[in-house]
Amino acid sequence: MRTGRPSASTNQGNLVVADRRPSGRVSPTAQGSLELMTSDSRSRHMRSHLVRRWRWPVLLTAFALALAACAEDEPTVDPDVDVEEPVEEEEEPEEEEEPAAIAEGGTVLFGDEQEPTILNGFLIDGNSLVTSKVFNNQFPGTYVIQPDLSLEPYLIDGEAEFTEDPFSVTYTIRDDAEWSDGTPITVDDYIYTYETIMDLDAAWADQITSRAGFELIEDFETDGDKTITFNFTEPYAPWQLMFANILPAHVLDGEDFTTVLNDELPDVSGGPFVFDSWDRGTQLRMVRNDAYWGDEVALDEIIMRYLPDTTTLTQQMLGGELDMYDPQPQIELVNQLEGAAERIEFEVGLGPVWEHFDFNTLVPGLDQDYVRQAIALGINREQIVDTLVAPVDPDAVVLENPFWMANTEQYEPYYDQWSFDPQAAQDLLEENGCELGDDEVYVCDDVRLSFRVGTTGGNERRELTQQLMQADLAQVGIEITIENAEGAAFFELLNTPENCDGICDYDIALFAWVGSPNPVGNANIYGCDGFDEDEPTVRPQNWTVFCDEELTNIMDTANSTVDPDENADLWNEAAAIMADNVPVIPLFQQPQLLAWDNSITGPQLNATNQTQFWNSAEWAFTQ
Structure with a gap:
């Protein structure tokens, strides 16, 4: 032994990043008009001869499936009435298709x-x-x-x-x-x-x-x-x-x-x-x-x-x-x-792949929770889903939880407190002392609310998402500039401070995480291990640099909790803290x-x- x-x-x-592609130069995305697709188009793909749709359960370490059976009452027959016995027709057995020979x-x-x-x-x-x-x-x-x-x-x-x-x-x-x-x-x-x-x-x-x-x-x-x-x-x-x-x-x-x-x-x-x-x-x-x-x-x-x-x-x-x-x-x-x-x-199909905006919370302006909250209020996420996702998958909805997907029984919609409300976004900024400048952009504590949003260039849906976000936030008084890079070059911008010589070169990032049957990896993505001289000691994938010790403790406790119900409750407690602080804005499960x-x-x-x-x-x- x-x-x-x-x-x-x-x-x-950890979780796995959904996207990495060959490096390329950073190039601004063309900002043109967007033709909206109507809900009439959402069901068109259901005509396919083989579009197998499925919804999936979340498993922790075990799961139970309960089956209930019931029978309808037998029909009664009046004894004074002759009843003709139905003649059962013999059905010809369907011929089973021979499996194709393998080459x-x-x-x-x-x-x-x-x-x-x-x-x-x-x-x-x-x-x-x-x-x-x-x-x-x-x-x-x-x-x-x-x-x-x-x-x-x-x-x-x-x-x-x-x-x-x-x-x-x-x-x-x-x-x-x-x-x-x-x-x-x-x-x-x-x-x-x-x-x-x-x-x-x-x-x-x-x-x-x-x-x-x-x-x-x-x-x-x-x-x-x-x-x-x-x-x-x-x-x-x-x-x-x-x-x-x-x-x-x-x-x-x-x-x-x-x-x-x-x-x-x-x-x-x-x-x-x-x-x-x-x-x-x-x-x-x-x-x-x-x-x-x-x-x-x-x-x-x-x-x-x-x-x-x-x-x-x-x-x-x-x-x-x-x-x-x-x-x-x-x-x-x-x-x-x-x-x-x-x-x-x-x-x-919809799986545990979820699209979202990440905030670099070291960037002036984005280091304030009320600014991140105002951005969340100012983005019409429902329009993004209806326009860009539902035409592909009619089951798609706005995702309101970063840890449990919308088609799981553990799901609780904590982010619905930030449903689209541009007036509420402006009120929130002004309640915190922000003033609207002559250029129609708010200034908060001498910080003009102008931010860059980046994603993997060449991806049509993401580029259109950026354009919708940009137009929404312009109405609120927040300026968005689009800066994209191809694949690997984009992800090289996302990292933790010690790997970026201080502050990584991004403001807001649009990408997806690929999950697994349990939210375990999120403790690595949004967790931290205290502060060193007021600077957070974040974990290797915490690119937002958001640090909340209560959140980290809950996630770590969840990862050591084997009981499925208790585990799910803990992850929902963590999701509620995430929703209150908005270091990330969930958008949708990516089809x-x-x-x-x-x-x-x-x-x-x-x-x-x-x-x-x-x-x-x-x-x-x-x-």
Whole structure:
């Protein structure tokens, strides 16, 4: 038996950024007119031959499904009346459609409007959905998040075992799980992964995206090569989300983790595919892992084509130059795909991907809660949803909670106190001593309320969102200037102060976080660990630099609360504090779309950070 113990800890968590794309120069967005779409267009995409719509439950560590059955009363028959017995006609059995024969081999060309910054999914610069599409294919996890947000064991042989008091988790790795070079996947790989995350003296220590849950591990014990038990100092509610990727110790031990996985991945894989090459700005190639321990992989390779423009991607998809893509749905995109229904299938659904405005609370003016509140009152979020989102997904509504999505039973609409009211926004500013200048822009404590808003350039829906916001706030007396950058260049602006030499170069940012079955990651995004000489010590993803110690304590308590109802209540308490202070303005759940050539079988929309590649081993061309 082997044992181990960490040396130090921090309290962090993470979500995955939905967008990172190739770097590009900053360019102002053209500010033109906007044609509004009416609600009559919202249901048009329901005509599709395959638009499978679903609503998903939120899972914590367990969930219950209650079923109720009832029967209608049997009809009564008057005994004096002859009743003709109905003659049952025999129905001819429907002929079951023969499944299409699977063709061996082939290349799937997957189009993406985003490109990784680096390939290391453990580091902050690799904390993106597009990185996960590659990383998850090579480095398997303990569980896989399914499209309905359930968690299925992957690397382990059945469910992990856990005890509540004291809290511990035991993993038994599948006997047949091995790396592509024939080396078994063992407890050594779990230990290496854990120690890489928790090595606070390493050169990469400040670049680790999250230590959520790992910092609570007190020690571990092994039983042979395939069983390991981690003992925790306290319960950790979303323990099933830990060890989402396991690293090969025999390949990476001794390497500089700061750089070793940035530009290429090793030729050793525990997943269905293995990295082959990356031509930055053009494409990335993954080839089949012929030694994959799971079910046989049909495809020869997957090539990721990177094109930072949704319109161009759609043209290539419609023209047969791509086999699959998952763009952010734009106005009329669904109609275009419907027009190609003879060749293209697609799914649309709402998952835990939420669009929002983030405030840099170090910026003068935005450091005042009443200014952020006035901005929230001055933006017509309902118009944004009705205009830009509902035409794609009629289920879309304004999101009024940053932690629970609108289609979950835990959802409480705390942000509805900031429903669109431009007069109330002006009254709030004036109550706090702001005066309207000759240029129709308010000045508060000598700070003119003029701010920049940035997002990922080339994304039509986001650019139109900015224009609607700009027009709304002009009526309130707040000036908005649009400054966008393509993908990675935009996200390089978003960081914590210590990584920006003080104040990061953004005022308001428009982007999306990709969540998971539990809000655990928000403790890393909106949490802080006190103040140092009146300056907040924020956690690695807290780009707003908003620090509220009560909020942090509640989020941390939630993450150690296993009971689902108590956990949900705590996260709603945290959401109420967020709504009162407005460091962020939720907009809507971002509709997710996956489209593929109907000669391919296997794809299924997964609107979580598991990505659309969650079942890439099952993709295959039909004969």
